[in-house]
Amino acid sequence: MLTLNQVAYRWPDAAADCLHAISLELRDGEWLALTGDNGAGKSTLLRIMAGLLSPTSGSVTLNGEPIAQLKNRQRAAAIGVLFQEAENQIFHSNVAQEVAFGLKLQRLSAEEISRRTQAALRLCQLTDVAEAHPLDLHAAP
Template identity: 45%
Template sequence: MIECKDVCFGYGKTKDTELIHSISLSIEKGEFVAITGENGAGKSTLSKLIAGILKPSSGKITVSGADTAKSKNSELARNTGFLFQNPDRQLCAYTVREEIAFGQKALKTGTEEEIYRRTDSIIEEFGFSPDAAPFSLSRGQRQRLALASIIAVEPKIMILDEPTTGLDYKECMEIMRSVQELNRNGTTVVMVCHDMELVLDFAARMVVLAGGRIIADGETLDIMRSRDVLKQASLLPPQIVQVALELEEKFSGRFDFSDVRTADGLAAKIQEAIK
């Protein structure tokens, strides 16, 4: 579904201005992949390259069979939705109803009646007031509206750039549960994220960048347990994983906490060890 081959990108014309260096990456239909790394690692740049917002300086990216360098953004948008870190960058209508209908009309996803029905369904699902002004909503509600507007066009691929930045826990979970439901229904999700707790809870696969290069790619929990990888990327594991690793070190060879990813799972392992 998504194929990157030897992709490089930079705003200048020389190698020393490159932000992305020879990245090769394949993402299959229905995966939930988190792209992580320290600030400046190239995470957002890579996500925008995959979406076709940026074009590679060299190498090739294909998304659903389309070469992003040769395809119009309007064509790529039929299959790929992109949620910006700041929702204010993609809201443009006067009411919630108009905002959710905007993308559907632009991409001609159906008749006027079909768009009307789909818009009403999304408004009801998210609990919006249809006549509310988007910029009168809270930061979290604006992010949910931006997400709802993308969901309305039913993209095959959803790319999220730090989707929960600035949100409280409740708002964060509302966003992520909506994304998780999309993924369960077959949408491929690529999420740029610095929150390791969130990555562990939702992403099955984790790609780690450092200095514009991929330094690790694999099952999320396996990478979370790799101190060397996290150190290279200036990341800290979630607290549960950290505690599990420390217990393994303290009781070396006696107990196995390698599959622990939740507090309940850790408690169960400790009870088992005590017995």
Template identity: 40%
Template sequence: MIKTENVSFRYPDGTVALNKVNLEVRDGEFLALIGANGSGKTTLLRQLIGLLKPSSGKVFLNSTEFRHFKDEEVFRRVGMVFQDPNDQLFAATVEQDVAFGAVNLGLKPEEVTRRVGEALKMVGAAELAGKALHTLSFGQKRRVAIAGVLAMETEVILLDEPTGGLDPCGASSIMHLLRKLNQWRKTTMVMATHDVDLVPLFCDRVAVMSEGWLIREETPTEVFANAGMVREAGLRLPRIAHLIEILKKEDGMDFSNIPLTIGNARREFVRLMESQPQTKPESISPPVTTGEPSDGS
């Protein structure tokens, strides 16, 4: 679907943000870009939609180099949700803002109305349709920004820290929505995040960024099995994996692998308990009655 070939990028002030990045985004996958702040995640996302042009190297969409497309042709296929929704929202009302991209696609008014209503409902913001944008909370703005991209029904959605500013329930709701779209609509998702706990739950593959370099591109299990590499990239293991790592090292527990989720950890604990030899509990002798009053001890 989208591929970069030796992409490097330098900002006008001389900051090198990307170094010879070779990344392939596969059709229908949910790909996580993880890395510390300043690792190049956002810059790479902007390359994947053409908002930034490579200083060197090439970006391809369906085997055709980006420079052969007009911007509007790319935007019909690839949408992006920015890290700060205030950079993305500008219309007077929620409904108008969500409709903006769909209107620019040249759709009929009734189709725009259908898409806007459906998108707002999907992100749990249908009741916000007539509200002014400046009255919304940050979390509500985040949902509206996502709805605007959903209304365009692009083949690919790029997301820059989509759960930032959301409470845990809101973040979980958004991630389940994105995964549902990925599975039901086959929408390709590319999410930049440093929240490593989300990655094993929702993502098929992980690309690890460090100082502008793409240093690893594997499944979550393969990436987080290399704890040294993860920490060198300025990240940590998922909490569950870190706990299991400590139990193996400090307590000698024999885990066959490092679980990344609560469900997998539970299965490993059950396996360990079932593998332990069953010991018969010692019989307890009844207390000796002396006839003396009890002191309660």
């Protein structure tokens, strides 16, 4: 479980916090989408939740452990983040390889990577576009 308790953030040299007293719990298997106006703090909050940025005050824990004390590999195994500039985050030439990328970083066996990749493609209804380039995907009308 990812827990934020009274998290606030203030950018260096800023006069005021951009995030104020945010508390939430995100349980294993849950997904979260943040929406809001430009400059509302969505990306800042995601970076704090992923342990990429430390809050000015408050705490962030992953399964009861302070997220800042976890190794990158531990965080990566539990938390995935997709930022709004997806084209800057594409590393492979097809959807299946892109889905498998994070699993390879966890040094799982080839069989486990294949199993999890196929399961994720089915879950997201992407099996029919598994060999397509990720930037060629688009929303249906």
